[in-house]
Amino acid sequence: MSDEKNQESPILTWLTIVTFLAAMIAIFIFVPTEQTEGAVQRIMYFHIPAAWLAFFSFFIVFLSSILFLWKKEREWDIYALASAEIGVIFCSLVLITGPIWARPIWGAWWVWDARLTSTLILWLIYVSYLMLRHQTDSGSMRARFAAVLGIVGFLDIPFIHFSVLWWRTFHPQPKMISPEGLGQGMDPSMVGTLMVSLGAFMLLYFVLMGQRIQVEKMIDEVERLKKEYLYSR
Amino acid sequence: MDNLGYLFAANVFVWGGIFYYLFRIKKKQQSLQNDLDLIKEVVGKGSKNE
Numbered sequence: 001m002s003d004e005k006n007q008e009s010p011i012l013t014w015l016t017i018v019t020f021l022a023a024m025i026a027i028f029i030f031v032p033t034e035q036t037e038g039a040v041q042r043i044m045y046f047h048i049p050a051a052w053l054a055f056f057s058f059f060i061v062f063l064s065s066i067l068f069l070w071k072k073e074r075e076w077d078i079y080a081l082a083s084a085e086i087g088v089i090f091c092s093l094v095l096i097t098g099p100i101w102a103r104p105i106w107g108a109w110w111v112w113d114a115r116l117t118s119t120l121i122l123w124l125i126y127v128s129y130l131m132l133r134h135q136t137d138s139g140s141m142r143a144r145f146a147a148v149l150g151i152v153g154f155l156d157i158p159f160i161h162f163s164v165l166w167w168r169t170f171h172p173q174p175k176m177i178s179p180e181g182l183g184q185g186m187d188p189s190m191v192g193t194l195m196v197s198l199g200a201f202m203l204l205y206f207v208l209m210g211q212r213i214q215v216e217k218m219i220d221e222v223e224r225l226k227k228e229y230l231y232s233r
Numbered sequence: 234m235d236n237l238g239y240l241f242a243a244n245v246f247v248w249g250g251i252f253y254y255l256f257r258i259k260k261k262q263q264s265l266q267n268d269l270d271l272i273k274e275v276v277g278k279g280s281k282n283e
Contacts, residue, residue: 038236039236039237039240040236040239040240042240043239043240043243046243046244046247047243050247089250089251089254092250093246093247093250096243096246096250097243097246097247100239100242100243100246101239101243103239104236104239204251208254208255208258211255211258211259211262212258214262215258215261215262215265218262218265218266218269219265221269222265222268222269222272225269225272225273225276226272228276229272229275229276
């Protein structure tokens with residue numbers, strides 16, 4: 001098991017640190033201050049990548065859950081659980097940084113518009129997913145229930161994306177992925193900064209996944225050794 | 234319209250959240266590694282006695 005512990009990739013870790021440093025320089029030094037919102041607009045360079053990362057994490061939960069139900073291999077269940085936990089962390093950061101930006105811009109921490117409400121629902125679904133993982137006793141039953149919830153929960157994400165297009169909402173319209181094209185309506189330096197920040201967050205996802213998967217594998221190893229020891233007596 | 238306090242607060246939450254999560258994972262890994270070492274030691278002693 002100690003071999004598995006040494007599976008951390010130092011290259012990936014250092015690449016993540018360097019990309020985050022580049023992102024910080026771009027966010028706080030390189031990119032110009034937005035004229036109407038001022039410095040607070042820079043929160044978007046954390047808020048948007050955190051949102052994309054949360055959606056990506058839940059997409060991995062969705063895929064892994066399907067593969068787990070199909071192949072019944074514990075490996076896919078581990079990927080789903082690890083990704084769900086990371087997704088909840090980043091969805092929480094979205095729900096925290098959004099209101100911090102909204103307070104000076106809208107004059108309110110929170111409004112019950114379609115985008116905000118559907119994101120909160122997404123967070124609640126995956127918090128329930130994690131609670132389910134800790135509550136149900138039977139291992140295989142728990143994994144199957146969780147997989148179904150992981151698949152159903154993902155259906156909220158297209159709804160979140162299109163909510164600002166279907167209804168009149170307080171939340172700004174998408175500028176990166178818009179009907180006019182990728183990154184249209186944004187200053188190129190802002191698009192570049194957002195891309196570097198997104199790259200840093202994506203690399204962080206893989207670092208966290210590696211670490212979280214290792215925890216689950218160590219738990220399995222402890223359980224296996226305990227059983228082996230008890231049966232041998 | 235600068236509102237630097239809000240920008241600072243957002244940064245505190247983002248970095249605080251990321252480092253807290255990493256710290257928790259590392260702590261859990263350490264505790265599991267201790268469990269594994271202990272079990273291996275117990276199993277090793279048991280097989281020697283037999």
